[in-house]
Amino acid sequence: MSDPKDVPVPADLVSAALRASDNLGKDVADVSLVAIADEAGVSRSTLLRRVGGSRRALDEAVRASGVDPGGQRPVRERAVESAARLISEQGLAATTLEAVAASAGCSVHSLYAAFGGRDELLRAVFERYTPILDVEEALAAPEEDLSSRVHGIYRMLGTRLSREPRVLPAVLADVFARPEGPTVDLLARFFFPRMLAGVGGWLAGEVAAGRIRDLPVPLLIQQLISPVALHFMMRPALGRVPGIEFPDAEEVYTTFADAFLRAVATEPHPRPDQQE
Missing domain, CATH: 1.10.10.60 (Homeodomain-like)
Known part of the structure; x- marks a missing residue:
């Protein structure tokens, strides 16, 4: 994993941080990421993604521009x-x-x-550090055809699940080890309702529109997420086993997305790269 200070931070985000600092009368280090994102005209999750997932990278870029970002990060x-x-x-x-x-x-x-x-x-x-914000942002984007959206979701999930720190695989491992433990309660309160509202709402809309078979939404969510989640949870370990060679990530995304569409779509949907 690269050091956050080595991640190139776009100049427009540095400028947004400086403007937010001036507007609020605070050191850059004391300005929230939400305020900086608002100044830049992007979402907080987009801001974090563009600075490599770390606030430290943004503060270092501000320092490199000749401005002391201020005190210790919050x-x-x-x-x-x-x-x-x-x-x-x-x-x-x-x-x-x-x-x-x-x-x-x-x-x-x-x-x-x-x-x-x-x-x-x-x-x-x-x-x-889980894909929840990325999924919500993807589903809030302008409407796409079913194939493009599904392939985009798989690419986003795979990218997030393979990125350090690998929080979701560790969370799921704890759930599997202790199915009655406190982590399940946390997910039931914080994670599952948002997943049902976001992904579940989108899938229910696709069912209502006749593009996806009329199956229970929780099962559709599992069918969508489980294959790619299990693959990227197991990939680091199985990649060390002699004789096992995984295809590259792009082929993995495409394979799982095509399988999901074949299983649940009511009519054939060509891949995005095969559409005219």
Whole structure:
């Protein structure tokens, strides 16, 4: 994984950070990503993606432009990044508030002040480092034909699931290991309702329009997400097994998207690259 300071940050985002800093009368480091995104005219998730997923990269780019970004980054930002890294490397059970505080260079008291408790911290991590925001943004984009949208969703899911820190695979591993554990409760409160509203709402609309077979929406969601999620969860481990050679990621996206469309679409849908 490359260091955030090595990620090239677009000049327009540096300018937006400086304008937001001037408007609010704060150091750049103390201006929220939401405020910077608003100034840049993009969503927060788009801003994070364009700076390589790290606030530090943006602050370093501001410093490189000749402006001191100011004091230490907010506790909330440092804690979310540290918790995501701990989840990816050591699992959810090891991601205690004490471990996060030590990694983020803050006190447990500061974490309670910023989040109110571990559940809210994990919710913030899930929102930033799982595909939920990316899926919502993709579905909010201008309407596409079914094939283009499905292929785009698979490409986005695969890209997000293979990116470090790998939070979602660690979360799912904890769910499989402890199906009655606290992680399931967190997902039931924070993640599943949004997935049903976003992906489920889109699929229900496609069913109503007659483009997708009339199947239960929860099963359609599983049929859409499960193959690509399982593949990218297992790919790092199985890639070390002699004799196993996976196709490149683009072929994986296309294969799974085509299989989903063959299974649920009410009529053939050519791939985006085969459409006139």
